[in-house]
Every structure is written in structure tokens, then in C-alpha cells.
Amino acid sequence: MRTELLTFATVKSVENMKILVCISKSPDTTSKIAFTDGNKQFDENGVQYIVNPYDEWYALVRGLELKETLGGNLTIITVGTAADEAVIRKALAIGADDAVRVDADAKDAYFTAMQIAEYAKTNAFDLILTGKETINYNGSQVGGMIAEALDLPFVSLATKLDITGTTARMEREIVGGLQVVEANLPLVVSCAKGMAEQRIPNMRGIMAARTKPLQVVAATAVEDLTTYVEYGLPAAKSAVKMIDPNNMDELVELLHNEAKVI
Amino acid sequence: MNILVYINTASNLAKSALEAVTYASKIGGSVSVVATGNADDTTLATLGEYGAQKVMIDRSASADDAQQVTRLVAKATEAVNADVVIFSHDLIAKAVAPRLSVRLKAGYISGAVAVPDMSNGFSCKVNVFSGKAFAQVAVNSAKKIISLLPNSIQPEKAGAACAVEAFDGAVGSAAIKVVDTKKPEGEIPLPEAELVVSAGRGMKGPENWGIVEDLAKALGAATACSRPVADIGWRPHHEHVGQTGVAIRPNLYIAAGISGAIQHLAGVNGSKVIVVINTDAEAPFFKAADYGVVGDVFDVLPKLTAAVKKFHAAQ
Ligand SMILES: Cc1cc2nc3c(=O)[nH]c(=O)nc-3n(C[C@H](O)[C@H](O)[C@H](O)COP(=O)(O)OP(=O)(O)OC[C@H]3O[C@@H](n4cnc5c(N)ncnc54)[C@H](O)[C@@H]3O)c2cc1C
Ligand SMILES: Nc1ncnc2c1ncn2[C@@H]1O[C@H](COP(=O)(O)O)[C@@H](O)[C@H]1O
Numbered sequence: 405m406r407t408e409l410l411t412f413a414t415v416k417s418v419e420n421m422k423i424l425v426c427i428s429k430s431p432d433t434t435s436k437i438a439f440t441d442g443n444k445q446f447d448e449n450g451v452q453y454i455v456n457p458y459d460e461w462y463a464l465v466r467g468l469e470l471k472e473t474l475g476g477n478l479t480i481i482t483v484g485t486a487a488d489e490a491v492i493r494k495a496l497a498i499g500a501d502d503a504v505r506v507d508a509d510a511k512d513a514y515f516t517a518m519q520i521a522e523y524a525k526t527n528a529f530d531l532i533l534t535g536k537e538t539i540n541y542n543g544s545q546v547g548g549m550i551a552e553a554l555d556l557p558f559v560s561l562a563t564k565l566d567i568t569g570t571t572a573r574m575e576r577e578i579v580g581g582l583q584v585v586e587a588n589l590p591l592v593v594s595c596a597k598g599m600a601e602q603r604i605p606n607m608r609g610i611m612a613a614r615t616k617p618l619q620v621v622a623a624t625a626v627e628d629l630t631t632y633v634e635y636g637l638p639a640a641k642s643a644v645k646m647i648d649p650n651n652m653d654e655l656v657e658l659l660h661n662e663a664k665v666i
Numbered sequence: 667m668n669i670l671v672y673i674n675t676a677s678n679l680a681k682s683a684l685e686a687v688t689y690a691s692k693i694g695g696s697v698s699v700v701a702t703g704n705a706d707d708t709t710l711a712t713l714g715e716y717g718a719q720k721v722m723i724d725r726s727a728s729a730d731d732a733q734q735v736t737r738l739v740a741k742a743t744e745a746v747n748a749d750v751v752i753f754s755h756d757l758i759a760k761a762v763a764p765r766l767s768v769r770l771k772a773g774y775i776s777g778a779v780a781v782p783d784m785s786n787g788f789s790c791k792v793n794v795f796s797g798k799a800f801a802q803v804a805v806n807s808a809k810k811i812i813s814l815l816p817n818s819i820q821p822e823k824a825g826a827a828c829a830v831e832a833f834d835g836a837v838g839s840a841a842i843k844v845v846d847t848k849k850p851e852g853e854i855p856l857p858e859a860e861l862v863v864s865a866g867r868g869m870k871g872p873e874n875w876g877i878v879e880d881l882a883k884a885l886g887a888a889t890a891c892s893r894p895v896a897d898i899g900w901r902p903h904h905e906h907v908g909q910t911g912v913a914i915r916p917n918l919y920i921a922a923g924i925s926g927a928i929q930h931l932a933g934v935n936g937s938k939v940i941v942v943i944n945t946d947a948e949a950p951f952f953k954a955a956d957y958g959v960v961g962d963v964f965d966v967l968p969k970l971t972a973a974v975k976k977f978h979a980a981q
Binding site: 417431433434436439445458513514517540541547549551553558559561565573576578579582587594598631633634641642644645646648649655657658659660 | 776864913935960962973977
């Protein structure tokens with residue numbers, strides 16, 4: 405049922421592709437995880453923040469590739485404080501055109517998503533990309549929440565994304581397999597491994613990032629639906645029991661009688 | 667308290683569905699289930715044995731379309747006046763639960779590992795920092811949503827079969843079209859697996875994976891791998907476990923030829939029992955292990971497989 409008119413509309417929209425990539429920060433993956441204030445606060449002492457790997461490696465880089473082949477503009481958005489601007493500049497250095505920071509300390513996924521949705525409402529984007537999850541809170545929540553607030557389809561944990569006309573074709577991993585799905589733009593997609601390869605920013609990108617526009621907008625009033633009350637560290641493992649490599653019968657016996665897992 | 671559990675079904679019920687219903691009945695109150703998929707009524711009725719009072723099914727909704735499932739679950743929430751909605755923390759929940767949270771303005775606890783603590787408000791334990799720590803998350807809203815991390819609790823039978831009724835979720839049209847599905851035959855899906863055999867760069871090359879698969883087959887385990895192994899293409903991406911891969915918490919995790927980098931541990935240290943096989947007695951993984959074998963995978967894995975087969979034959 406694709407008429408010529410539809411095809412025309414399709415081509416037009418692609419030329420003006422507007423992409424929004426949601427960027428969050430996360431502690432460097434080798435950070436020591438500790439808590440202060442009676443286990444109520446994450447201890448940021450000595451913690452180096454990076455762009456959340458899923459946002460950087462997959463969402464941002466795939467967004468840039470699409471922009472480069474289809475033309476258009478790629479904006480990054482972060483709900484965060486002024487301290488997050490180093491991380492925002494890194495994403496700009498990789499190639500985003502401009503950045504938006506919603507000025508708030510993001511503590512709750514609903515709060516965060518509502519801020520991003522609010523911004524997206526006034527700036528019609530064709531594609532909104534998020535990472536699969538943040539590696540500190542691992543909620544996998546924000547993307548779906550943005551989609552619901554904007555009443556858009558949401559494809560979660562996509563490992564491939566291609567756009568033809570106004571149609572997005574994606575792959576995602578389902579339990580024990582792979583699914584190929586299609587949806588029309590505008591669309592929200594959360595990006596997982598496979599989508600793109602990490603890009604290392606070059607000197608030119610880093611220099612250019614210093615002068616790229618970073619717009620700071622005030623947060624809208626939204627209540628937090630959840631609160632992180634307390635943190636804890638897993639109990640230390642008891643000492644490892646060493647088994648003679650020539651006595652695998654003993655290992656099997658221990659797994660059966662002592663550990664009771666087989 | 668009224669509790670609603672969403673499950674998707676194939677012809678049979680997944681263990682994760684039984685876990686979710688068991689979890690709901692542990693919270694206490696009246697438990698209803700809203701389902702998609704094509705399980706028949708007799709199968710669905712067995713959910714009563716795990717604590718469900720009734721099952722409502724809409725076979726017209728596509729579990730692949732998060733908007734359809736969201737509409738269905740929202741309508742069911744209203745129908746049973748649910749205070750708490752439970753999902754299993756799988757691919758469907760990761761798309762639907764956040765949407766439902768916005769639609770119902772209900773706080774969402776993602777990836778719960780324990781029954782909620784209701785002694786002072788409503789809060790639940792989750793893993794954070796990719797499994798390096800945990801947190802207690804409180805919900806501030808009247809309605810609550812929880813997705814339960816698979817393998818956090820075991821299904822428990824308590825009651826008898828329950829009523830099953832057709833339910834019209836008024837799901838509307840689907841915005842997501844499934845074009846193709848590729849399902850490898852007979853493999854055990856990694857996130858649900860109770861036993862996992864995993865291997866890393868110590869295997870030297872993809873041609874050597876036969877001994878890993880042999881052990882997995884003997885145990886009835888799923889296979890996994892470290893990130894570099896998936897990155898170089900020795901193994902498929904979906905087997906990559908760790909901070910940037912799949913996070914798993916099986917009963918048994920056997921790591922062969924994996925050094926135990928912090929990013930790898932992040933995805934597997936929720937495992938109940940960890941066995942490490944490595945030639946290097948100083949490999950960091952031994953610190954996280956319950957049982958360790960200092961030895962060569964090419965020698966130890968076949969011996970372990972033989973021992974497992976002998977054990978099964980004697981059972
Ligand atoms: C941001 C970030 C995210 C990351 N995310 C992940 C992740 O999600 N998952 C992940 O796995 N990694 C991740 N990594 C990579 C991680 O840091 C390690 O590099 C990786 O886990 C190492 O894989 P490996 O143990 O297979 O290989 P290696 O580190 O090379 O270890 C191989 C091990 O095999 C042993 N060995 C060698 N030969 C034999 C033999 N014949 N028999 C027995 N043992 C033998 C060696 O002693 C060694 O311990 C991440 C890194 C970064 C920076
Ligand atoms: N504070 C934030 N600002 C912008 N985007 C965010 C923020 N927090 C999370 N996101 C995006 O939402 C995705 C999922 O995050 P989460 O729901 O926390 O796992 C991340 O990968 C980011 O793309």
C-alpha cells in the first residue's frame with residue numbers, strides 16, 4: 405500500500421533526521437564500590453565517572469552512524485548537575501552536534517524520564533536512543549518511561565538498528581534467540597551490545613567539543629516515585645576450597661552433597 | 667492487598683512465571699494473574715497451585731508489543747484493583763513495566779531479589795552497581811510495580827487449580843511488527859539457566875569449545891563466555907556475561923579459563939556456587955570461587971565431564 409506520495413514523505417523525513425541520545429554517567433567499571441553516611445550514600449571518593457558504556461558505545465555511536473549516512477542532527481541529553489559536564493563534553497567529542505543538560509540531580513528513573521520527555525515534547529525527534537541500562541542502577545527503566553510519556557513505540561535491548569525511509573528495522577535478543585522487528589518513526593530504542601563499535605574521540609573532536617553548544621535547562625517539577633533508602637555490600641565469600649585436578653569425582657561429590665547444586 | 671502478576675506463556679509455563687506467582691503469594695493478599703500467549707486453560711489453571719486465585723488471559727495481545735501489553739496490564743490492574751503489579755524481570759518486563767509505571771504513576775522496583783519489606787513503608791532489595799552491591803528501594807506512590815530477578819526464589823506449591831477466564835484487554839493495534847524469529851534449537855536460555863558452564867580466553871580458540879559443550883550437556887547446563895571471547899567472535903554475543911553483558915545468578919557457575927576481571931565478576935557474582943578452573947593459581951577469580959581447580963582446561967574439563975556422567979549413571 406506504499407504510494408509514491410508516501411515514499412516522498414519518507415525521503416523528506418530522512419533528510420531532516422533528528423536524533424536524541426540520552427547520556428548518563430556511571431562510575432568507571434573498576435571503581436571501588438563503597439558507601440558513606442550510614443550506608444545511605446554512594447561514596448564518590450576517588451571515583452572516576454565515565455559515560456555509561458551502553459550510552460556511549462552503542463546508543464551514541466549508532467546514532468552518529470545513522471546521522472552520517474542519512475544526514476540530520478544528533479543532540480545528547482543528560483539529566484544531571486554541573487559536575488556531569490565533563491562526561492557530556494566527552495560525548496560531544498565523540499561527535500554529537502549539541503548537548504542539553506536538564507539541571508537536576510537525577511535520583512529516580514521516573515523523574516529522569518519525565519525531564520527528558522518534557523524536552524522531547526517541544527523538539528520533535530524522529531529517534532530517541534538510550535542505553536540498555538545504567539551500570540550503577542541497572543534499572544533498564546528510563547527508555548520505556550520516555551516512550552510511554554510521549555506515547556511512542558519502544559523497542560528494548562536492540563542489538564541492531566537500521567532506518568529506511570520512516571521505518572526502523574531492529575534486531576533484539578529474545579530468550580534463547582533473535583527477533584527481527586519493524587516499527588515506524590518516531591520511536592524510542594534502547595541499545596545493547598552489537599549495535600555499534602566503540603569510537604575513541606580524536607584530538608580534533610576533543611577540541612571541537614569545547615565550543616559545541618551545551619544548553620542548560622531548568623528541571624520541571626516532578627515527584628520521585630522511588631527512593632534508594634540504603635545500600636549494602638554482599639557478604640564476603642568464605643575461603644575457596646581447592647580440589648586436586650586429578651580428582652574430579654571429589655568435585656562432583658561436593659557439588660552434590662555439600663553445595664547441593666547438582 | 668490485591669496483587670496482579672503478568673506472565674507471558676508458550677504452550678507451557680516458564681519457571682520464571684511460577685516464581686513470579688509464588689513471589690506474589692508470599693507478599694500476601696489476593697493474587698490474580700493476567701496472561702498473554704497460547705497456554706491452554708488447563709495449563710493456566712495450575713497457576714492456582716502456586717497461589718493464584720484466578721487467571722485472566724487475552725490471547726489477542728502480542729507480547730512483542732510493549733504498548734499492547736501495557737494497555738492489557740493497566741486494564742487488568744483496574745479490573746482487580748491491584749495495589750502491586752509483579753513481572754518477571756525479563757525482556758518483556760523491561761519494555762512494559764517502565765511504561766506501566768508512567769501510565770499508573772506507580773513507582774517501579776526493577777530486578778527485585780527478595781520479598782518486599784512492608785514493616786516501614788514498602789521497600790525491596792535489588793542489585794546495584796552491576797551486582798557489586800545491593801540497595802533497598804522504597805516506593806513512594808500508592809500503586810507499586812516490581813519486576814523479580816529470575817532465580818531469586820523457588821516456585822512453591824501451596825493451593826489447588828484456579829479459575830481461568832478470558833479477558834479483553836482492549837489492546838488496540840500493534841506498533842511493532844515481528845518480521846522474523848531465529849531460535850536455536852534445544853538450547854537452554856542463559857538468563858533462566860540453573861547451571862552454567864562458561865569459558866574464556868584460556869580456551870585458545872573457538873575450535874576447542876567442544877569440551878565446554880560436552881560438560882554443559884552432561885550437566886544439562888547452558889553455556890556462557892567472557893567478553894573478549896564474544897568480541898573476537900569465538901562465541902555468539904548473547905553468551906557474553908558480565909557488567910556489559912548478561913547478568914546471571916545460576917545455582918552453579920563453572921568458569922574455565924577466565925581470569926575473573928572485576929567486570930566479568932559483576933555479572934556472575936550472584937551465582938550461588940562458583941567453580942573456577944585456571945592454570946594460574948593467582949587468577950583473581952579464585953577469590954570469588956567456592957571451589958577451585960588449578961589445572962589446564964584441556965585436561966580438567968574432560969575429566970569433570972566423565973565424573974559428572976559417572977555420577978548421573980549412579981543416581
Ligand atoms: C568497561 C568494561 C566493561 C567490561 N565488561 C566485561 C563483561 O561484561 N564481561 C567480561 O567478561 N569482561 C568484561 N570486560 C573485560 C574484562 O576486563 C576482562 O578483560 C575479560 O573479562 C577477560 O576475559 P578472559 O578472562 O576470558 O581473558 P583473560 O583475562 O585473557 O584470561 C584468560 C585466563 O585463562 C587462563 N588460562 C589460560 N590458559 C589456560 C588453560 N589452558 N587452562 C586453564 N586456564 C587457562 C589464564 O590464566 C587467565 O586467567 C570489560 C572491560 C571494560 C573496560
Ligand atoms: N540522568 C540521566 N540522563 C540522561 N539519560 C539517562 C539518565 N539516566 C538514565 N538515562 C538513560 O536511560 C538508560 C537506562 O537507564 P536506567 O533506567 O537507569 O537503567 C541509560 O542507558 C541512559 O541512556
